[in-house]
Amino acid sequence: MRKLVNAIAPYLPASWVGKLDHRTRHIRNFFPYGGPMNGQTARAEIVRELIEYCGVERIIETGTFRGTTTEWFAGFDLPVLSFEVMPRFAVFSRKRLADSPKVRIEICNSVDGLKQITEDFSKVTLFYLDAHWYDYLPLREEYLLIREKFPKAVIVIDDFKVPHDDVYTYDDYGPDMALTLEYMQPAFDKFPAIFFPNVPAKFETGQRRGCAVMTTSDELAAIIAARIPLLRKWEA
Numbered sequence: 066m067r068k069l070v071n072a073i074a075p076y077l078p079a080s081w082v083g084k085l086d087h088r089t090r091h092i093r094n095f096f097p098y099g100g101p102m103n104g105q106t107a108r109a110e111i112v113r114e115l116i117e118y119c120g121v122e123r124i125i126e127t128g129t130f131r132g133t134t135t136e137w138f139a140g141f142d143l144p145v146l147s148f149e150v151m152p153r154f155a156v157f158s159r160k161r162l163a164d165s166p167k168v169r170i171e172i173c174n175s176v177d178g179l180k181q182i183t184e185d186f187s188k189v190t191l192f193y194l195d196a197h198w199y200d201y202l203p204l205r206e207e208y209l210l211i212r213e214k215f216p217k218a219v220i221v222i223d224d225f226k227v228p229h230d231d232v233y234t235y236d237d238y239g240p241d242m243a244l245t246l247e248y249m250q251p252a253f254d255k256f257p258a259i260f261f262p263n264v265p266a267k268f269e270t271g272q273r274r275g276c277a278v279m280t281t282s283d284e285l286a287a288i289i290a291a292r293i294p295l296l297r298k299w300e301a
């Protein structure tokens with residue numbers, strides 16, 4: 066049935082396709098990367114510890130896709146807001162998470178979504194930035210908006226180059242479109258505290274995608290440095 070849905074998808078409204086995708090119950094629609102956090106167990110533990118030790122009060126994800134990581138976030142019983150630009154994926158994920166009242170999935174470009182947030186700026190917020198797939202890379206704009214508005218943000222960027230471990234893979238869409246420190250640099254006024262996974266990629270599971278962790282709070286940076294040895298602070 067999954068093949069059939071994909072074949073007729075171009076002729077149907079995206080919202081119907083999202084519902085049909087859900088109806089297939091096909092495992093690849095629900096777990097396209099093997100599991101939440103790309104099936105990476107060390108990454109999942111890093112994020113779990115960030116949530117515990119930083120006292121995260123809500124979670125904002127950019128790039129919902131099939132809602133796999135959104136569903137994992139929902140398990141923490143915190144408010145979860147996720148932005149997805151493709152209606153097919155957003156409708157699928159809304160159906161998937163229909164029984165999670167604290168999860169909200171908005172159909173929009175992530176930058177517009179972040180701009181539209183009007184409350185709870187002072188809450189400790191975990192941002193999971195994963196909206197990078199197409200010609201337009203929103204990452205720097207996302208980061209600038211978060212830095213401007215959220216004084217207690219913990220930011221995890223998926224698919225980011227890990228400088229000390231080439232086995233971790235990252236997204237590279239061409240000149241000035243690779244998820245690296247060089248790409249991020251124009252967005253920094255001063256270099257923030259940046260952390261990378263300390264677990265060698267060969268001992269990570271799943272897709273072995275790199276990530277970077279930042280925070281807008283010196284206090285939270287000190288907590289991460291002191292309490293999460295799974296992360297290593299980057300030294301220039």
Ligand SMILES: C[S@@+](CC[C@H](N)C(=O)[O-])C[C@H]1O[C@@H](n2cnc3c(N)ncnc32)[C@H](O)[C@@H]1O
Nearest residue numbers: 128129130133134149150151174175195196197
């Ligand atoms: C790698 S997938 C996200 C995977 C998901 N976070 C997970 O862990 O399962 C990237 C998703 O981001 C979406 N996306 C790409 N650019 C976007 C943007 N500017 N705003 C919102 N969503 C975007 C894509 O449509 C796609 O569904």
